[in-house]
Amino acid sequence: MRIAELVMALVLAVFSIYLMWKSAELPIGWLPGEGPGGGAFPFWLSLGMLVCCVAIIVRWITKASAPSRSTEPYMTPETVKRFALVAGSLTAMIALIHVIGVYGAVPLFLVFYVRFLGRHSWSATFALAVSTPVAAFFFFEIALKKTLPKGFTEPLFYPLYDIFL
Amino acid sequence: MEVFALLVDGFVITFGPLNLSLVIAGVVVGLFIGAMPGLGSVNGVAILLPMTFLVPPTSAIIFLAAIYYGAMYGGAISSIMLGIPGASTAVATTFDGRPLALKGMADKALVAAATASFVGGTLSIVLFTLFALPLAEVALAFGPPETFALMVLAFATFIGLTGDDIWKTLFSIFIGLVFSTVGLDIISGQPRLIFGDLTGFYHGINFLVLAIGIYGIGEMLWTIEVAQGDVLMSKATVTFRRVFDSLKELRSSAKTMVMGSFLGYFVGILPAAGATPGSLMAYGVAKAVSKDPETYGQGNVDGVVAPEAANNAASTGSMLPMLTLGIPGSPTTAVLLGGMVIWGLEPGPLVFVDHPDFVWGLIASLYVANLFALLINIGFIPAFIWVLKLPFTILAPIIFVLCVIGGYVPTQDLHDVWLMLIFGVVGYLMRKLDYPLAPAVLAIVLGPLAEPALRQSLIGSQGDMMIFFERPISGTIMAVAIILFALPLLKIVNDLRKRAR
Numbered sequence: 001m002r003i004a005e006l007v008m009a010l011v012l013a014v015f016s017i018y019l020m021w022k023s024a025e026l027p028i029g030w031l032p033g034e035g036p037g038g039g040a041f042p043f044w045l046s047l048g049m050l051v052c053c054v055a056i057i058v059r060w061i062t063k064a065s066a067p068s069r070s071t072e073p074y075m076t077p078e079t080v081k082r083f084a085l086v087a088g089s090l091t092a093m094i095a096l097i098h099v100i101g102v103y104g105a106v107p108l109f110l111v112f113y114v115r116f117l118g119r120h121s122w123s124a125t126f127a128l129a130v131s132t133p134v135a136a137f138f139f140f141e142i143a144l145k146k147t148l149p150k151g152f153t154e155p156l157f158y159p160l161y162d163i164f165l
Numbered sequence: 166m167e168v169f170a171l172l173v174d175g176f177v178i179t180f181g182p183l184n185l186s187l188v189i190a191g192v193v194v195g196l197f198i199g200a201m202p203g204l205g206s207v208n209g210v211a212i213l214l215p216m217t218f219l220v221p222p223t224s225a226i227i228f229l230a231a232i233y234y235g236a237m238y239g240g241a242i243s244s245i246m247l248g249i250p251g252a253s254t255a256v257a258t259t260f261d262g263r264p265l266a267l268k269g270m271a272d273k274a275l276v277a278a279a280t281a282s283f284v285g286g287t288l289s290i291v292l293f294t295l296f297a298l299p300l301a302e303v304a305l306a307f308g309p310p311e312t313f314a315l316m317v318l319a320f321a322t323f324i325g326l327t328g329d330d331i332w333k334t335l336f337s338i339f340i341g342l343v344f345s346t347v348g349l350d351i352i353s354g355q356p357r358l359i360f361g362d363l364t365g366f367y368h369g370i371n372f373l374v375l376a377i378g379i380y381g382i383g384e385m386l387w388t389i390e391v392a393q394g395d396v397l398m399s400k401a402t403v404t405f406r407r408v409f410d411s412l413k414e415l416r417s418s419a420k421t422m423v424m425g426s427f428l429g430y431f432v433g434i435l436p437a438a439g440a441t442p443g444s445l446m447a448y449g450v451a452k453a454v455s456k457d458p459e460t461y462g463q464g465n466v467d468g469v470v471a472p473e474a475a476n477n478a479a480s481t482g483s484m485l486p487m488l489t490l491g492i493p494g495s496p497t498t499a500v501l502l503g504g505m506v507i508w509g510l511e512p513g514p515l516v517f518v519d520h521p522d523f524v525w526g527l528i529a530s531l532y533v534a535n536l537f538a539l540l541i542n543i544g545f546i547p548a549f550i551w552v553l554k555l556p557f558t559i560l561a562p563i564i565f566v567l568c569v570i571g572g573y574v575p576t577q578d579l580h581d582v583w584l585m586l587i588f589g590v591v592g593y594l595m596r597k598l599d600y601p602l603a604p605a606v607l608a609i610v611l612g613p614l615a616e617p618a619l620r621q622s623l624i625g626s627q628g629d630m631m632i633f634f635e636r637p638i639s640g641t642i643m644a645v646a647i648i649l650f651a652l653p654l655l656k657i658v659n660d661l662r663k664r665a666r
Binding site: 001004005008012019022023025026030034035036037038039041042045046048049052053055056059065066067074075079082083086087090091093094097098102106109110113114117118119120124128132136140146147148149 | 330332333335336339340342343346350352353355357358360382385386389390556558559561562563565566569570573574577579582583586590594595597598599600616619620621623624628
């Protein structure tokens with residue numbers, strides 16, 4: 001945990017400096033007759049962020065904060081594996097949405113999670129994997145008229161639109 | 166008093182068969198929509214728009230008000246059950262609502278939220294009825310410096326009362342504020358902080374993207390780690406007995422409810438401020454005056470009662486500037502205003518005189534919607550509890566899917582879904598190191614209110630920062646804010662002194 005605390009503070013400090021640089025694309029001072037420039041608010045706030053990161057690092061050196069004293073591992077191997085599987089499958093689902101759309105990616109994700117991670121029965125898995133996209137379709141697309149991304153499967157939905165919308 | 170006669174007329178209008186069924190339908194629709202992360206009352210309002218042409222304007226507006234109220238109640242459901250604030254107004258409800266649910270007391274939290282919302286709504290409607298016009302004048306005295314001072318106060322209540330590492334809290338607030346500036350600068354019109362020149366950033370970072378990312382995905386990742394593969398998420402039971410007992414216990418929270426209602430109402434009547442700062446401040450004040458502030462954040466019922474009373478009171482309050490000044494305080498009231506204009510009802514003090522049917526019909530319908538929302542809400546609690554009892558490995562993927570879809574729907578851009586995922590993962594990694602994330606969510610909501618107010622004030626005062634202290638109202642608010650800021654400093658000084666001994 002100790003090392004993670006230091007690494008996080010350093011990464012956030014670098015990010016703060018990046019934000020300061022990016023904010024400076026717009027004027028950060030006082031524009032005569034106009035008021036504060038567009039970049040002023042984010043710039044000074046990012047500077048504040050940097051100050052906080054420095055303070056966190058100082059507290060790490062003096063061991064003032066709890067995570068800086070902790071010798072526990074930041075993530076146990078078990079946690080890393082679980083985290084990787086969950087975050088990984090989520091990332092894969094979102095990536096697949098670009099290709100095969102929500103109605104293709106969501107059932108695949110549900111099958112993977114419910115069956116392989118959750119070890120539930122095939123009947124529960126299929127019930128969920130079928131009912132969720134159907135419910136989503138009727139609730140979001142028909143009732144609220146908010147279309148969901150469909151990727152390459154879009155033409156398959158035209159007849160459905162003709163029936164319901 | 167003539168006011169009561171008008172109010173009675175309003176009730177007669179509301180209890181007509183069409184209007185009554187619209188109230189019930191609106192409340193149910195609003196409840197369901199408010200409970201889903203990613204959807205808010207604005208989506209319900211999208212259903213309303215065609216209705217303004219099918220039914221008389223009073224009925225259409227009654228339907229809208231019912232959806233608005235239902236969504237306020239619904240937001241609390243998502244906050245308590247899933248830990249995901251369905252709308253910015255429900256953020257404060259997660260602080261104690263979610264811990265209560267995890268302790269198996271979800272029904273208590275839901276009953277508390279519903280009752281507090283009802284009390285908040287009712288009290289605010291009474292205040293509205295009695296004090297509508299004089300209060301409009303107070304609202305007029307609020308200019309940009311006052312608005313900014315109010316935002317500073319909202320942040321101060323947060324910092325002054327949190328026990329967390331102050332540097333990490335400040336960092337969280339600052340990063341939330343910076344993210345709120347992404348997009349097109351309101352005053353100069355130029356693009357700001359467009360990371361990597363991705364076009365998705367031109368519409369800014371939506372609060373929901375951050376909120377669903379942190380509270381949805383981040384929370385799920387956290388729970389998965391903490392649960393270590395255990396299956397059940399929270400044990401909860403509900404019976405009539407328990408609901409009744411919860412209601413009885415709520416009597417001790419009566420003072421908090423009243424405080425939350427008054428605070429929420431007064432914050433709501435201010436143009437620009439509304440249910441969100443109102444609910445957050447109510448939480449802060451409740452914690453400050455409480456006998457056991459350390460229990461806040463662990464599952465103190467008052468921590469649910471205060472913000473819920475406040476956000477319902479504030480929704481009623483925000484109708485006031487809309488009706489009397491023509492200033493909408495939120496997207497929902499903006500549509501309400503649009504509806505009024507379509508039907509030739511000019512907002513302003515005269516609307517009370519020229520169109521009493523409309524105004525009092527609306528006010529009476531708020532009362533009725535409030536009552537039905539309470540009854541329907543409590544009636545549905547068993548259904549909500551049943552959802553909580555599902556095994557975590559079934560609930561988690563459903564929540565993930567809801568988050569992904571909910572993250573997509575507001576802007577219909579997959580860029581926001583990716584952003585949400587990144588926020589969730591990074592938020593989880595930061596949370597493990599005791600970085601508080603709620604202040605960032607608060608900051609990204611209040612940033613778009615605070616920054617224009619700050620810049621307008623400075624433009625008006627030609628760069629003089631003292632303007633915030635010279636004006637009486639903003640000066641008072643700033644003074645209170647500074648005291649609250651100073652509290653943690655005093656604590657640090659005290660701690661150092663203790664260590665020196």
